Amino acid sequence: MSSASPLAPGSGAGAKGLKAGALGLFSSVVIGLASTAPAYSLAATLGLIVAGVGLQAPIVTMLAFVPMLLIAYAYRELNAANADCGTTFAWATRAFGPRAGWMGGWGIIVANVIVMASLAEIAGVYGFRLVGLDSLAANRLWTTVAGVVWIAVMTAVCYVGIEVSAALQRWLLCLEVAVLLLFAVTALVKVYTGNPPTAIHVSASWFNPFEVSSGRAFTSGILAAVFLYWGWDTAVTVNEETADARHTPGRAVVISTVLLLFVFGLVATSAQAFAGVGTRGIGLGNSASSGDVLSGLGGTVFGSEGAGRFLGKLLILMVLTSAAASTQTTILPMARTVFSMAAHKAVPSQFARLHRRYLTPIWSTVGMGLVSVGFLVLLTSVSRHILADSIDSVGLAIAFYYGLTGFACVWYYRRVLTRSRRDFLFKGLLPGLGGLVMLALFCYAAFDVYADPGFGATSVDLPLIGRTGGVTVFGLGALLIGVVLMPLVTREHTATLRLQRSLLPQHLPRLTAVEAASRYVPADSRSGVGGDWFDAIPLSGTRVGLVVGDVLGHGLRAAATMGRLRTSVRVLARLDLDPDDLLSQLDDVVVQTAREHGGDEALGVTCLYAVYDPVSGRCTMARAGHTPPAVVQPDGGTVSYPELPPGRALGTGGPPFQSAELHLPEGSLLALFTDGLVHAPDHDVNVGLGRLAGVLALPGRSLEELCDRVLAALLPGPVDDDAALLLVRTRRLSARQTADWELAPDPAAVGTARAATTGQLCDWGLEELGFTTELIVSELVTNAIRYASGPIHVRLIRDETLICEVSDTGHTSPHLRHAATDDEGGRGLFIIAQLTWHWGTRYTATGKTLWTEQSLPSADGTP
Structure with a gap:
């Protein structure tokens, strides 16, 4: 099974293995239009709108277009940055974190599963009516069976490929729109020529929203009309299978909503003009036919003889095919959303399997079809009233995830909203207004209209609340199920992020050599948080x-590997190894870790290690498969990326690492970063490096401000991969803080060293340390004369501690031990360890250096 249906190769946009470039702009627009099921939506909703607002139904129908257009702009802008087929799930995850993303994906699943039951049932009913089997159309068992068959057929169509689905939709939609336009034109012609008894001429008052009787009636009408437009977002959920995935789907959703405005406005106006808003007969206000106004109007508008009879039947066929087509296009977004969630590890990975030939999601498509069948059968067998209220509650799920998408757009682009008027308008203002409208509709519907026990077919007596409308109970209950499931699916991301942050430096230490600032930006989803680190x-x-450094892979294992490697680097660094030697030792650690833990996270680790000396101004660095740092000169802000010797990634085997040495003037800026900072989805690495250089060259900025500006320029929104940034500005120790002498390897030099040390401590006002420092220098110089040859160097550094260094040409390091009573030597180093705060040995190209640190006396003279 694994070979026949491989897992999605990646989780990023365009990297999941779906068939890229299968759809063009026209096909995307068709899918967006077909998903709204224009004929079915009008048949099922127009009567409800008229019942709420009367003659103002046309303007309410058209005004419902406004929030949809606002949200369509949010879809367009978010898709341009991240063309992920998970849409709201992926975008809300990026903007607000995995919990919000999960709820966004859950809202899409809930809405589509519920609507699938409605569409399938309608398709079954109209299928029987089309062939004259009205008795079967009224039979619950047979309509349910027919609905199951429709779901199975449409699932199979989606299974065999997106191109087959698009081709079928093109034919069905073109015929559907043609019949609707013919219906609208015929109805208007008869109104002004044939004058049927129910006809009323179109009036300007129909398009005046202030003519609606009350605010409650207006809002109820808008709620019903919003359902008309729902579904155009399917054009974006197939973005990874669309040519020019970042732009074509966004254009398609805007075009779709505008075309829907024209179709719905024209049909609503013509139907109302022909049938009127009466409560009897074909009047749109007749509650007996409010769930299906087109089938009753078709025979009246087209006539019952000859071509008219055929056109009437054709209109019924269009409602049938509209519901069937929408069933198919409802499977598409549901399957793609679940597929994306699986690729991002938000649901079991089994749902991320692809068909090797068709390149369609296997278990996401089949699984969602089975869930829809189960939902239809379960609720139909329990109660048709419950099924009806469940279908009515779908508006809550729609408003929820549409509103979340609008807010996600604003938050995602919050750092660039002031960049231009276009950004403010299309990335901020319009999506934000759309989100607010959807939030208002959600709250009003859930807690006022749908909560009324008299609304809908059922009501539930809730503890502490009382009797509540079943539509609210079912709608909010379905969303709350997602809240209950959320901790289970976001637990690993939370644990990984907590582990990752706990293993990174909480605060950078106060350093004499450099001023430092850092940032760590975690990836937005479970599949992204990994092993970037800095220190x-x-x-x-x-x-x-x-x-x-950057560890390959993501999740808990990558974060744990990062923690082990960071600890190893700190231990190796305290041995004062050169950068190339440190990477060689770390390479052994990586190989050993991979062997012991049996994972690939440790292999292929990239790392850059540098050592800066504030006394000489030299910076020695080596890299293991990592991008070189950026170096900014203090005079003029010239930015360069030094050519370092190439180094392989750790654990991959190959030639030894090499170090390079740079001279950094005081005030130079050094930027070390991981690839996640410059490999953003909307640009390649060279563009990223150019943007980084442009920010770092800004004069007179603090390191904290530069960090913020770098993130705003390179990562204005959430990211697919971790990103770490470490900025340091170099300092130099002044000549007054250091003193050094070169001595001959002669016993007489010990006295010279003692005298020079005493004199320098007096100049620094550190006479209190004179005795202990003389003893330290005397012992270290004596050992150098005894065990090494060549010149001896003594250096004192006054910093936050007093540092004493004695260098010689020997390569043998002394060891601290307890001397026996009859030993002639071995006591000197033991005494030094008792007198100093810290001591150690580091090796150089010409020998070794023994160093000690002593605490400086405080202001009151105590050490």
């Missing part, structure tokens, strides 16, 4: 070690 490590002689 600034104090080293001997006031030097500092700087490191950034």
Whole structure:
């Protein structure tokens, strides 16, 4: 099964393995229009709108277009940044985190499963009516069987490929729209020529929303009319299978909503003009036919003889095919959403399997079809009233995830809203207004209209609340199920992020060598949080070690691997290894980790390690498959990316690592970063590096401000991969803070060193440390004369501690031990360890350096 149906190869937009470029703009518009089921939506909703607002039904129908257009702009802008077939799930995850993303995806699933039951039942009913089997159309069992068959057929069509689905939709939609337009034109012609008894001429008052009797009636009408437009977002859920995935789907949803406005406005106006709003006969206000106004009007408008009879039957066929087509296009967004959620590990990975030939989601498509069948059969067998109220409640799920998408757009682009008027309008104002309208509709419907026990077919007696309309109970209950499931599916992401953050430095240490600032941006979903890390490590002689690294893979194992490697780097750095030697030792750690833990996360780790010395201004660095750092000169802000010797990724085997040395003037800026910072989805690495250089070159900015500006420029929204940034500005120790001498390897030099040390401490006002420092220098110089040859260097550094360094040409490191009573030596180093705060050895190209640190006396003279 695994070989026949492989998992999605990736979770990013366009990387899931779906058939890219299968759809063009026309096909995307067709899918968007077909998903709304224009004929079925008008048949099922127009009577409800008229019952709420009367003659103002046309303008209410058209005004419902406004919030849909606002949300369509949100879809367009978000899709341009992240053409993920998960749409609201992916975008809300990026904007607000995995919990909001899960609820957005759950809202899509709930809405589509419920509507699938309604569409399938309608398709079954109209199928029987088309062939004259009205008795079967009224039979619950047979309509349910027919609905199951329709779901199975449409699931099979979606299974065999998006191109087959699009081709079928093109034929069905073109015929459907043609019949609707013919119906509208015929009705208007008869109104002004044949004058049927129920006809009323079109009036300007029909298009005046202020003529609606009350605000409650107006809102109720808008709620009903919003359902007319729902479904155009399917054009975006197939974005990864569309040519020019970042732009074509966005254009398609805007075009779809505008075309729907024209069709719905024309049909609503013509139907009302022909049938009137009476409560009897063919009047649109007749409650007996409010659930299906077109089948009754078809015979009257077209006539019952000859071609008219054929056109009347054709109109019924269009409602049937509209429901069937919408069944198919409802499966598409539901399957793609679940497929994306599985690729991002928000649902079991089995749902991320693809058909090897058709490149369609297998279990997402089949599974959602089976869920829809189960929902239809279950609710139909329990109660048709419950099924009816469940279908009415779909508006809550629609308003929920549409509103969430609008708010996600505003928050996603919050850092760039002031960049231009276009950004403010299309990325902020319009989506924000759309989100607010959807929020208002959701709250009004859930807690006022639908909560009324008299609304709908059922009501429920809730504890502490009382009797509540079944529509509200079912709608909110379905969404609350997602809240209950949410902790289970977001638990790993939460744990991974908590582990990742706990393993990173909580605060960078205060350093003499550099001023430092950092940022860590976690990925937006469970599939993204991984193993990026950074660190600034104090080293001997006031030097500092700087490191950034990136572990392959994501999730808990990658974060744990990062923690092990970061700890290893800190341990190795304290040995004062050169950068190339440190990477060689870390390479062994990576290989050993991969062997012991049996995972690939440790293999292929990239890392950059640098050591900066504030005394000399030299910075030595080496890399293991990592991007070189950015270096900004203090004079003029020239930005460069130094050419470092190429280095393989850790654990992959190959030639040894090499170090390179740079001289950094005081005030130079060094930027170390992981690939996630410059590999954003909307640009390649060269563009990212250019943007980074442009921000770093800004004069007179603090490091904290530069960090914020870098993130705003390169990562204005959430990201697919972790990103780490470490900025340091170099400092230099002044000549007054250091003193050094070169001594001959002669016992007489010990006295010279003692005298020079005493004199320098007096100049620094550190006479209190004179005795202990003389003893330290004397012991270290004596050992250098005894065990090494060549010149001896003594250096004192006054920093936050007093540092004493003695360098020689030997490569043998002394070891601290307890001397026996009869030993002639071994006591000197033990004494030094008792007198100093810290001591150690580091090796150089010409030998070794023994160093010690002593705490400076406080203002009152105590050490």
